[in-house]
Amino acid sequence: MQDKISRRKAIANSLKISGAALTGFAFTKNDSPQTFDQSIQPKKKLPFRISLNTSTIMAYKLDVDKQIEMVSDAGFDGIELWMRDIIAYLDKGGSTSQLKEKLETGKLVLENIIGFSKWCSDDPKERQEAIDQLRKEMNITASLGGKYIAAPVQGISSLDRGKYDEYAQRYNDILALEQETGVTPIIELWGAGALHNLADCAQIVISTGHPKATMLLDIYHVYRGGNDWDTVDCLNGKRLPVIHMNDYPASPERESLTDAHRVLPGEGVCPFDVVIPRLYEAGFNGGFSVELFNKEYWSTMDAETLLKKSYEYTLQVIESALKKK
Secondary structure, eight states: OOSOOOHHHHHHHHTTOOHHHHHOOOOOGGGSOOOOOTTOOOSSSOSSEEEEEGGGGGGGOOOHHHHHHHHHHTTOSEEEEEHHHHHHHHHTTOOHHHHHHHHHHTTOEEEEEEOOOOTTOSSHHHHHHHHHHHHHHHHHHHHTTOOEEEEEOOSOSSOOGGGHHHHHHHHHHHHTHHHHHSOEEEEEOOTTSSOOOHHHHHHHHHHHOOTTOOEEEEHHHHHHTTOOGGGGGGSOGGGOOEEEEOBOOSOSOGGGOOGGGOBOTTSSOOOHHHHHHHHHHTTOOSEEEEOOOOHHHHHHSOHHHHHHHHHHHHHHHHHHHHHTO
């Protein structure tokens, strides 16, 4: 197992995707963009879907079609796929219609696609290149039946609070692609990134004035960014389509935590009995999507075991928290 397999490393690799790879896929007759049925009921009687971000099993080097099969077999309601894995599949001769059929057969909601582009860069040329990249990735997402693609704040190292309006306009520029593609970019909070403060994220989203503007939260990132769970229910949960699910340990201290420190829900110190009821009362009824980058899990479990634990631990945490609401 590699010593360092992290989200940042994965991002670096994903940004190496060639323009040829993105433009080289072909739609078949069955590949026309359609909306996947997100009204599919969770397999358990819960107000949320239990889903999986395939970062959780990235170390096992599985092709994306196999990821879909295994996530479905493990009992999940939904899945988040990584664009770099989809591109690799298409480059090998696969089609988006084949993947869409696997999602439908597995009764999986395609919660979101994980992609990375420097849409928030201060460099206009870099921003335009990012918009072009996103447009291609959104078309791929749409052909899979997906509605959302992650949009972490790439291209700037820190947030200038005097430029809220500019950031809002940059987000608006990629939100405009929704009318072309049917796919909404979700601005993503990163606990150690430029956009780590929940209030900043909310300000940018609200300032767009766009009816589909929304944000992607993550249990770990909310904590890592120094945000307070006591006010998370100020957000309109109905506007949050998916939340990344994980837990965090008591040590090391918050500021020293990395992606690799994320643990299974219930194995850390997140006050889920507070967090989940507050999100529920605030209107959240989307997918809790397990996202981990834990090297210890990868070195001690096979993919099937990790998937089984990811589902069962999440289910237990949710059921326990809802009993206390």
